[in-house]
Amino acid sequence: AYCRDQNYELRGIGIPKSVENDLFGTDHSPGYASAARTNILNVMQAGILARDMQRHNKFVIYQTTGRDTGWLAAATAMARKEEDDAPHLIYTPEFVFDDEKFLTDVEKCIKNYGWVSVVCGEGLKYADGTSVGVSETKDKFNNIESGAMRGTSLGISLHRMIAGKFGYRGEFQITESLIMSDFVRASQTDLEEAYLCGVEAVKLANKGETGFMVSIDRMSDEPYIIRFGKIPLKEVAIAAKPMSEDYFNEERNNVSEDFMEYVRPLIGDLPEFTRLEKKMIKIR
């Protein structure tokens, strides 16, 4: 408005950017696929280690960012090739969290696989709206801590629930911004699209457009085809775009094939690890 008053020729074109993938008006946002890929590799590789260590440690909890939406947590399903691969359970802020159901889910996995890999988005809430990650630790003024902790203690809360109920040993991993800065493990598709979004923005500005954000519109999942569009800026940041219900299983503790079709082309190739068969052999 100031620029307009001054008759200053300014054109404003937005470029989508959100590792949490929660912008409206675009199929996805640059940044998301790379952060997701780092999460996937973390869950996949730590899962192989955890599976081999199941005699000592029965569970591993991976906490990822995503206060309001589960896009990042959900993507870790890409780590799973066989049913018993990590992650077994994925909980996202789209649904109310229930202690009892959680512990039942955990027990079932440990019974079936011998161990359990749990992925959680940091923003999990109970039915009454309180955060699952709020620490019960009191600060020096005897207030319950939560602001300073910024919700990052969710992994610890879940750890405490499992250890408290079953007495198992396990670990929690809280990676916070590590996933948004991991250039080495970035998604190639993501890097290319980020660059092309910039090119598109310059083209729009050159045409005299203003007040838009470049959007990525998906034409097809397989082959993966996108084209760039534009959406008025004021329609973009109205709220965090939640995941569709169709992207989850009925139990709300895992994703659906619909979501896998959405996320697969964004991530790129993943490393293959050899898995030895467990086979008893008779000696003589």
Next chain:
Amino acid sequence: AYCRDQNYELRGIGIPKSVENDLFGTDHSPGYASAARTNILNVMQAGILARDMQRHNKFVIYQTTGRDTGWLAAATAMARKEEDDAPHLIYTPEFVFDDEKFLTDVEKCIKNYGWVSVVCGEGLKYADGTSVGVSETKDKFNNIESGAMRGTSLGISLHRMIAGKFGYRGEFQITESLIMSDFVRASQTDLEEAYLCGVEAVKLANKGETGFMVSIDRMSDEPYIIRFGKIPLKEVAIAAKPMSEDYFNEERNNVSEDFMEYVRPLIGDLPEFTRLEKKMIKIR
């Protein structure tokens, strides 16, 4: 002994393996350099993000494994090229931890750089032997938790100290076993040496040797030259090999050039990131 009694021809040759690098009798252990390299990349890349975000978040705490020794925490110094790069402060279990000194160190860094990156080994202890990471949270029987937490809440304790004293916002990152399973970012030197240790063990067994561990003996730092040796197994696992005092600075909050010479050849090349100069320019 059982095999000897049975006249069963068994030859036992150990191969060093410890991400924590705490075996006696070998310059270093396969596994260490790869876990260290993942830590370095984590601290380096999250450090660049944290530096750019210093108006919002003043500190980032990175907790690594290493209950008794600081080898893994210390290696993150490789992330630092300029004085103000992450990590600024490194605390290891080799030295007694002091709250007051820690907060003074933190304050100094924030004054000098605008933010601070802290790396800590999980096993930090106070002068009276109590763990810095013991949670003050009570379990349902009103006991102070620590066993179930397995010391992993150190990062939170440090977070609480800084937020409590200065009121700053910041984050903590607890990666646990993620660093020991990150094949994608492994050190090439480490992968090669691990393989060659196996070859060496087979050679020793073929020669009829038994009761030894293959050792890596370093001949020169630069050029990096090693040769393989052997050490009696009973001399290896007597205790965790601590870092030498010469590997630290006088303040015990950082490593020395001696340590950098030790660790540099193990890690391999690190990515280079462009750093823009801050330069005020006059318009007209």
